[in-house]
Amino acid sequence: MTDRPIRLVPTLRWVCHDDALTLLRDTKAVRVKGDKEVLTRIASALERGTTRDELTRHAPADVIDAFLARLGAENWLSGELSTPEAPGMPWERQLGYLSLFGTEAGRMQERLRAARVGILGVGGIGGLVAQHLVGAGVGALWLIDDDVVAAHNLNRQYLFSRKDFGRPKVEAAVDALTAHSEHTEYHPIRLAVRSAEDLNVLPDDLDLLVCAADVPTDIALICWRWAGPTGVPLVSGAVGLGSGYWGPLVVPERGGCLDCFDHAKRAQMSPLEHELRQALTDPTPYSFGPSNSVIAAMLGHDVCQYLASGDCASLGRRAILRFGEGLSFFAPAPESRCPAHETD
Ligand SMILES: [Zn+2]
Structure with missing residues (x-):
């Protein structure tokens, strides 16, 4: 040795x-x-x-x-002989913190600087995830959203302010993020994603796609139709009324599959739950700033940890947070596999 x-x-x-x-x-x-x-x-x-x-x-x-x-x-x-430094950079105080994720903080920060991440949906979850990634020094972001900024966004979408009313969210987001840090490359894309093919606007060598959109209902699975075959890791997060979730983060090249996760989830649902899932396809029109922020922050935490180290708590599993109880837990690992993987 x-x-x-x-x-x-x-x-x-x-x-x-x-x-x-x-x-x-x-x-x-x-x-x-x-x-x-x-x-x-x-x-x-x-x-x-x-x-x-x-x-x-x-x-x-x-x-x-x-x-x-x-x-x-x-x-x-x-094995790093000196504490990595980044004087004057937004992530200066983060470098030592990264040693919670692994032993070589400098190398992990380099991975964050080199990372290329897509974010679908620049609202209550995606906008805040973008802020966390920019603060952490992520190298390049592709932001996709079709919506424009409105007054009712301001209870939770802190990227925007009154001067942005009526502007496309992706444009207003890039202005706000650029004002925050000039060290990230931004690619705004104004687009309503309705099919996997729509995501071909993204480069196929992304390090991660974050699905933070809530329409259509099956948007995470639509993202998986693109990310799986392309080999791009995918994670999603969303907020309902009394609870929210982040994960699972699925990595195609490590055998991750969002269909397996969804298949197992549906296998555990009662007939009534199936009926409700079919009937209630619109997301709730109600929202609360703190509940969006906490899910966005936990998702942002795991995205940064994954990009830096290749691992995080929600890798392959979903974390659920019940706001009224202050309780978070991991959904049980899937027991059944999707048809493509049932013989694995
Ligand atoms: Zn599968």
């Missing part, structure tokens, strides 16, 4: 007591017993950046190896 550089991830804190070292991050703590001076030298070296061989000057190799293995198991060791 080469003596590669190692360093504590930037979000990790540590404190030495008389006979032990405690390392902690968030709610997780690891305690290592030993001589205070030796442990302080090891922790200080790891904080600055060091190598395993250098650390063996302070303690026997087997002790160092056991210690490093313990930290490695927690994903607390990074």
